[in-house]
Each structure stands twice: as structure tokens, then as C-alpha cells.
Amino acid sequence: MTNSQTVTDPTTAHVLSVDAMGGDKGPATVVAGLAVFLRRQPEASALLHGPESELKPLLSKHKIADRVTIHDARDVVKMTDKPSNALRQGKGTSMWSAIEAVRGDNAAVCVSCGNTGALMAMSMLRLRKAEGVNRPAIACLWPSRNPSGFNVMLDAGADIRADQDDLLTYALMGASYARNGLDIAYPRIGLLNVGTEEHKGRAELKVAHELIGNAAERGDFNYVGFVEGGDLPSDKVDVIVTDGFTGNVALKTGEGTANLISELLRGALMKTPLSMLAALLARGSLRRLGKRIDPRRVNGGVFLGLNHTVIKSHGSADETGVAAALDLAYQLARNGFSDKLAARVASAASLAQDAHQEGDAGTSDTNTG
Amino acid sequence: MTNSQTVTDPTTAHVLSVDAMGGDKGPATVVAGLAVFLRRQPEASALLHGPESELKPLLSKHKIADRVTIHDARDVVKMTDKPSNALRQGKGTSMWSAIEAVRGDNAAVCVSCGNTGALMAMSMLRLRKAEGVNRPAIACLWPSRNPSGFNVMLDAGADIRADQDDLLTYALMGASYARNGLDIAYPRIGLLNVGTEEHKGRAELKVAHELIGNAAERGDFNYVGFVEGGDLPSDKVDVIVTDGFTGNVALKTGEGTANLISELLRGALMKTPLSMLAALLARGSLRRLGKRIDPRRVNGGVFLGLNHTVIKSHGSADETGVAAALDLAYQLARNGFSDKLAARVASAASLAQDAHQEGDAGTSDTNTG
Numbered sequence: 001m002t003n004s005q006t007v008t009d010p011t012t013a014h015v016l017s018v019d020a021m022g023g024d025k026g027p028a029t030v031v032a033g034l035a036v037f038l039r040r041q042p043e044a045s046a047l048l049h050g051p052e053s054e055l056k057p058l059l060s061k062h063k064i065a066d067r068v069t070i071h072d073a074r075d076v077v078k079m080t081d082k083p084s085n086a087l088r089q090g091k092g093t094s095m096w097s098a099i100e101a102v103r104g105d106n107a108a109v110c111v112s113c114g115n116t117g118a119l120m121a122m123s124m125l126r127l128r129k130a131e132g133v134n135r136p137a138i139a140c141l142w143p144s145r146n147p148s149g150f151n152v153m154l155d156a157g158a159d160i161r162a163d164q165d166d167l168l169t170y171a172l173m174g175a176s177y178a179r180n181g182l183d184i185a186y187p188r189i190g191l192l193n194v195g196t197e198e199h200k201g202r203a204e205l206k207v208a209h210e211l212i213g214n215a216a217e218r219g220d221f222n223y224v225g226f227v228e229g230g231d232l233p234s235d236k237v238d239v240i241v242t243d244g245f246t247g248n249v250a251l252k253t254g255e256g257t258a259n260l261i262s263e264l265l266r267g268a269l270m271k272t273p274l275s276m277l278a279a280l281l282a283r284g285s286l287r288r289l290g291k292r293i294d295p296r297r298v299n300g301g302v303f304l305g306l307n308h309t310v311i312k313s314h315g316s317a318d319e320t321g322v323a324a325a326l327d328l329a330y331q332l333a334r335n336g337f338s339d340k341l342a343a344r345v346a347s348a349a350s351l352a353q354d355a356h357q358e359g360d361a362g363t364s365d366t367n368t369g
Numbered sequence: 370m371t372n373s374q375t376v377t378d379p380t381t382a383h384v385l386s387v388d389a390m391g392g393d394k395g396p397a398t399v400v401a402g403l404a405v406f407l408r409r410q411p412e413a414s415a416l417l418h419g420p421e422s423e424l425k426p427l428l429s430k431h432k433i434a435d436r437v438t439i440h441d442a443r444d445v446v447k448m449t450d451k452p453s454n455a456l457r458q459g460k461g462t463s464m465w466s467a468i469e470a471v472r473g474d475n476a477a478v479c480v481s482c483g484n485t486g487a488l489m490a491m492s493m494l495r496l497r498k499a500e501g502v503n504r505p506a507i508a509c510l511w512p513s514r515n516p517s518g519f520n521v522m523l524d525a526g527a528d529i530r531a532d533q534d535d536l537l538t539y540a541l542m543g544a545s546y547a548r549n550g551l552d553i554a555y556p557r558i559g560l561l562n563v564g565t566e567e568h569k570g571r572a573e574l575k576v577a578h579e580l581i582g583n584a585a586e587r588g589d590f591n592y593v594g595f596v597e598g599g600d601l602p603s604d605k606v607d608v609i610v611t612d613g614f615t616g617n618v619a620l621k622t623g624e625g626t627a628n629l630i631s632e633l634l635r636g637a638l639m640k641t642p643l644s645m646l647a648a649l650l651a652r653g654s655l656r657r658l659g660k661r662i663d664p665r666r667v668n669g670g671v672f673l674g675l676n677h678t679v680i681k682s683h684g685s686a687d688e689t690g691v692a693a694a695l696d697l698a699y700q701l702a703r704n705g706f707s708d709k710l711a712a713r714v715a716s717a718a719s720l721a722q723d724a725h726q727e728g729d730a731g732t733s734d735t736n737t738g
Contacts, residue, residue: 143629157563160571194526194617202529202614229621233629242618245571248563249615250622252598257626260512260602265634268658269651278651282637285644289637 013336014043016329017107019098020050021076022114024316028058030113033322035062037330040323044330047101049073049094073097077118079315086118087125095119099126102308108333111300111325113313120158120303120312127306131346135159135166136305137244138312139177140251145235148182152239153232156301157248167191167208167241168215169345173304174239175221176344180335181302181328184238186220190227192242192250200226212241219344262290300325302332305345309338382705383412385698386476388467389419390445391483393685397427399482402691404431406699409692413699416470418442418463442466446487448684455487456494464488468495471677477702480669480694482682489527489672489681496675500715504528504535505674506613507681508546509620514604517551521608522601525670526617536560536577536610537584538714542673543608544590545713549704550671550697553607555589559596561611561619569595581610588713631659669694671701674714678707 018034020027027050034046045067048055052072059065075092090096095114102110103126112119120136129136137155144151154174155162162170171189178187191209193201198209209226216223224237229250231237242250269279279286303310309332313325332338387403389396396419403415414436417424421441428434444461459465464483471479472495481488489505498505506524513520523543524531531539540558547556560578562570567578578595585592593606598619600606611619638648648655672679678701682694701707 145629145632160563192618194529194614229618229623230625230628232622233625245563246615246618249561249598249611250618253601253619253622254598254626256599256602257623258630259599260514261627261630264658268654271654271657275651275654278647278649278654280647281650282644282647285637285640285647288640289633 015107017101017110019112021094031058032319036323037326049097083117083121109329110310133305138301144233155244160245162243164204164207168211171212180337187238188222190237193226300328384476386470386479388481390463400427401688405692406695418466452486452490478698479679502674507670513602524613529614531612533573533576537580540581549706556607559606562595669697
């Protein structure tokens with residue numbers, strides 16, 4: 001399979017574009033996370049967007065000034081800004097500057113902790129939707145029983161609607177992301193529904209069920225059919241496809257449930273002297289468990305379906321969280337993910353219609369998307 | 370406020386109609402759960418539906434034969450039966466018989482562990498929708514930080530669609546259920562969305578937002594506005610309203626997340642000798658925690674919007690779970706819930722349109738629904 005859309009300059013495959021501003025904890029945390037990441041990845045470098053006067057001393061403090069180029073941007077998109085306002089007044093912001101750097105191919109992937117709505121709106125405006133994509137999606141990682149520890153779910157909330165064709169696009173994009181982000185050569189895709197029986201669910205889901213099933217062979221993924229909410233953390237699927245409304249509710253419900261349980265667990269272990277002693281003894285084990293389901297380890301919602309890749313880190317991410325988002329960005333950057341995804345999606349329409357040539361596709365070529 | 374629809378015979382307010390068949394564990398578990406319930410409630414009695422030859426020895430074994438009347442029904446709706454088949458061939462089944470008993474006012478509330486789809490279809494056919502209800506809903510209980518320990522969420526999956534008027538009806542029904550099932554005189558209602566800002570979400574949600582807000586005062590509830598998935602276990606709301614597709618995915622996502630965490634916790638505590646000792650020391654505390662989030666304690670999806678109340682117990686419920694569903698049924702039966710709900714919903718349309726009389730309603734009369 002040839003890739004006619006390869007545009008990423010190989011010299012920028014190790015460069016990330018990082019918005020220093022907009023996170024809840026400020027630029028000091030972003031720079032600290034960047035320092036952690038750069039220590040782990042000696043070949044990587046970064047473009048850092050924000051007020052130079054603020055960023056310069058932070059870089060010196062962490063001794064990473066030689067590997068980071070500051071792009072001076074004085075304005076900041078605030079968490080409370082409406083996307084429409086951010087677009088209108090956004091030109092001087094660090095977020096805008098961070099997106100422009102990937103648009104101009106000066107960096108491979110853009111990372112921001114800022115306002116999600118504004119980041120999506122600005123990315124749509126400047127990077128444009130990839131050919132064949134009607135609605136971009138946000139893919140998130142979900143703690144699971146799989147060997148990698150994670151499943152991919154999309155759309156986590158880029159758009160509140162998705163029709164049958166969008167859901168097919170999500171399946172293709174999710175498969176490509178699982179290959180390049182999680183190293184799963186032949187991902188298993190499931191379509192989220194209220195039951196696994198074929199007659200269940202809304203009309204568009206039944207059509208999408210057909211479309212995704214038909215696209216599986218040439219899309220180099222395995223379609224496992226309908227899955228339910230309880231399968232999000234399961235090991236019978238790698239990628240779960242749903243509309244952004246349902247995905248957003250599911251994501252926040254999962255987080256909310258996990259928070260409630262941790263809170264109750266902490267309360268239970270602090271209740272009696274015996275249980276406090278127990279908590280002390282089990283400290284190591286519980287810390288490992290906490291790490292396993294730590295949201296900071298899965299930090300990074302990836303915007304899929306644009307002409308470049310943008311990663312949204314949690315607004316409340318600490319330096320561990322920021323470093324995790326940068327790790328993910330770097331993995332995708334080195335794999336040339338943006339171009340592979342674009343090639344996958346651009347050929348999706350012809351794939352779906354062109355069922356006759358299905359036999360020619362051969363086995364999975366994991367290097368093409 | 371007068372209640373023109375009171376039809377429940379006061380002599381049957383202590384009688385439950387129980388489908389003995391259709392649960393995964395068979396009638397022995399249902400009868401064992403019934404025995405637990407009857408020991409707790411000396412004034413209660415039950416009509417038990419299933420094959421007399423099987424049920425009679427079970428009742429004797431638990432010494433509850435004098436408080437239970439068997440309605441002989443030889444056929445059983447299987448978990449794998451399609452609702453349409455169950456309807457066609459259902460007449461001789463224990464499920465049908467259990468529903469008929471509340472239809473004929475021989476019992477106040479019907480409880481079944483059987484096939485959810487068949488139970489809903491049969492209940493719709495025989496009990497009919499209450500006046501003013503377009504789509505009935507299933508209300509479930511959700512472990513929460515509230516003093517009662519639970520929030521109500523509906524629809525948990527009776528219908529995959531819900532328009533703005535349905536969502537208003539769900540709000541009214543959910544408020545009435547919270548009053549009668551959880552003893553919350555003035556419930557706080559939230560509408561599930563992808564964000565709490567007014568401009569977010571689908572068009573029908575924005576309209577429902579207005580409708581529910583307008584109905585709050587005369588409906589004797591407090592409307593808190595949009596809530597997110599993370600608020601399902603929160604203490605800022607008592608009842609969460611959503612369509613059955615989203616509700617079903619959220620419910621199963623919450624259960625799946627809780628299961629994953631318990632599994633990982635168990636694994637973590639069995640990992641090292643120290644952690645095993647810790648688990649032993651904390652046994653009591655962990656058991657209390659387990660009880661707090663035990664799905665058997667919250668057993669019972671309540672079908673709302675029919676002319677009588679039907680409770681769906683988990684198919685896999687053990688005797689503790691069955692007894693919990695019967696407790697809930699009995700609470701609703703004694704409160705005359707079916708009639709109160711019918712009165713609430715029947716007057717809903719006029720309530721919504723009749724904004725001028727809003728001032729007359731006075732303060733909450735917790736006895737009317």
C-alpha cells in the first residue's frame with residue numbers, strides 16, 4: 001500500500017510542539033513534565049509556546065534550555081473561555097502558536113493542557129479535517145484487562161453526534177491509533193450498544209455494524225461486533241467505537257465510579273486501628289494498584305481526523321501526567337502516525353464500496369497505518 | 370391535592386406478586402429470598418407464581434406456606450426468549466401470571482428475576498401505559514455519597530430513545546419514586562449531559578432543560594440543571610434523568626469499572642505475604658466496604674409509567690438480592706406508589722402548560738406522590 005500523503009518532514013519526527021499555558025497548575029508544571037520526558041528520550045526536542053519571560057527561567061532551572069525552543073506568545077486561552085471567543089481572539093495565544101507549529105511542519109505532534117473545546121475548535125480551524133473525515137473524534141485510553149493495560153475508546157466527546165459513516169471512520173481511526181499508539185498489529189474493534197444481539201440498538205448502529213464488519217479485512221482489524229458498557233475494561237476488545245455523547249458520559253461515569261470506590265476504600269482503611277495497620281502493611285501493594293488505575297498514566301485524549309495530531313492532556317495534570325502525554329505524543333510522532341491515519345481514512349470510502357477487491361489486500365501490513 | 374386515581378385495594382397493600390421462575394438460580398433461591406423477606410416483614414404476604422409441584426416443597430422447607438399462595442403456572446419464560454416470542458407464547462408462564470395478579474388488584478407490586486425484555490413487553494401489553502406516559506422507563510439505584518447511600522437513575526434501558534417530553538415525564542416519575550422508595554421529600558433532579566453549561570448537548574436536552582425547570586415547583590422537586598457522568602454517584606443530586614441508551618451504557622460502565630477495581634484490589638492484596646496479612650487484618654473494614662457497594666443491596670430496576678409497578682430483580686440475584694428487591698417492592702406497595710405516580714404523571718401535561726397557577730401549589734405535600 002503506497003502512502004500518497006506523507007508530508008511529515010523526517011527531521012521533525014522527534015520534535016513536539018508543547019503549549020506551556022492553560023493547564024490548571026501553570027507553566028512550571030508543564031516545564032517540569034517536559035524535563036522528565038526529555039530525560040527519558042535523549043533524541044527528542046520541543047518547541048515551547050508561551051510568554052518567553054516566564055518560560056526562560058523555568059527551562060534554566062530544569063537545565064533543558066538547549067533542547068527546547070521558545071515560541072513567544074503572550075496571550076493565554078483560559079479554561080472558562082468559550083470556544084467561539086477563543087477562536088476570535090486566539091491569534092496571539094500559546095495554544096494557537098502550538099497548533100501553528102505542527103501546521104507548518106516544524107513539529108510532529110501538538111500537546112496542550114488547555115481548554116478542550118477551544119483546542120478542538122482551533123485545531124479544526126487551522127489544521128482542517130483530513131480527507132474523508134466528516135467528524136473528528138477524541139480517542140481516550142481506558143484501563144483494561146488487556147496485556148497493554150488499556151483499551152482505546154472514541155469518540156470521548158469531540159462531537160455529540162455520530163452517524164453510521166462517522167462510526168465507520170472512528171473504527172478505522174481507532175484501529176490505526178491502536179496500532180501506532182499501543183503497538184497492537186491487528187486490533188479488535190467493538191461497537192458500543194445496549195446489548196450484543198444484532199437486533200438491539202438504534203438504526204444507525206445496525207448500519208454501522210454492517211459497514212464496520214465489511215471494512216474489517218481490508219482495514220486490518222478484527223470486528224468483534226456489538227459490545228456493552230461492561231466491556232469497556234474487558235480483554236475481548238481493544239478499541240470501542242461510540243458517538244461522542246455516549247462516550248463522554250461513559251468516560252466520566254467510569255472516572256466517577258473509580259473515585260467513589262477509592263474514597264470509600266480510603267475511608268474503610270482509616271476506620272479502625274486494625275485496618276490502619278493493615279493499610280500500612282499493604283502500602284506497597286495498594287500503591288501499585290493505584291498506579292495501575294492512575295488517570296495520570298493514561299493522560300492524553302488524542303484528536304483524530306485532522307491533518308495533524310493534537311493531544312489534549314488533562315487540565316489538572318501534574319508533571320507525571322504531562323510527561324505521560326508527551327510520551328504518547330512522541331510514540332505517535334516517531335511512528336509517523338498523522339500520515340498513516342490520513343492514508344487510512346482517505347482510502348476508507350473506496351474500501352467500503354470496493355468490496356470486490358477485498359481478496360487482494362493480503363495480510364496485515366502493520367507499517368501502513 | 371386530591372388523587373382521583375386511587376384504585377389499589379388497601380387490603381392488598383401488603384401483598385406482593387412474585388414470579389418464582391426465570392432467575393438464573395431457579396425457584397429455590399427465589400423462595401429462600403422470599404423467606405428472608407417475610408421474616409423481616411410480619412404483615413406481608415405473597416402470591417407465588419410457578420409450577421405448584423416444585424414450589425410446594427420449597428415453601429414447606431422454609432416454613433412460609435401459610436403466608437404464601439401459590440398460583441400454578443407450568444411454563445417459564447427463558448432468558449434467551451425474544452420478547453416477541455414470550456408475548457405470543459406467554460399466557461401459561463409464571464411471568465404472565467405474576468403480572469395478571471397486580472392487574473387484577475390481587476397484589477400491589479409485581480417482582481420477577483426473569484428476562485428483562487420479556488417482562489417489559491408483557492407488562493406493557495397487560496398493564497398498559499399510564500395516562501400521559503409515552504415511554505415507560507426503568508429506574509435503577511446507584512451507589513452514591515448521599516445519606517441514603519443511593520441515587521436514582523432513569524431510564525436504565527426500557528427504551529433506546531427519549532424525546533424532550535419523555536425526559537420531563539422521567540423527571541416527574543423519578544421524583545415520585547425517590548419520595549416513595551427512598552423517603553426523600555423534595556428530591557433534587559439532574560439532567561444528564563456532556564457538560565453543565567446551558568449551551569451544551571443535543572437539541573432535545575436543551576428543551577427538556579426548560580421543561581423540567583418549569584415543572585419543578587408544582588412537581589415538588591428541585592431541578593439542579595445539567596449533570597455529568599461523574600455526578601451519578603454525587604451528593605448534589607438525587608435523581609438523574611437520561612434516555613435509555615445512555616442510561617444503560619452508564620449503568621453497565623459503572624458496574625464494569627467497579628468489577629475491574631475489585632478484581633485488581635483482590636489481586637493486589639493476594640500478591641505478597643505482607644499484603645495477605647494486611648487483607649486479613651482489614652477483613653472487617655473491607656467487608657463493610659464491599660457491602661456498601663454490593664449490587665445485591667441495590668437490587669431492583671423499577672418499571673415506571675405503567676398502570677401498576679413491576680420490579681425487575683437481577684437474573685443472577687441470590688437470596689439476599691431477591692430479599693432486597695422484595696423489600697423495595699414492599700416499601701412502594703405500602704406507600705401506594707402506583708397510584709401516586711399515576712396521579713403525578715396524569716397531571717404533568719397540565720402542570721407544564723399551566724404555568725399561571727404555579728403560585729397556588731404551596732409547599733411540598735409529600736403524601737401525594
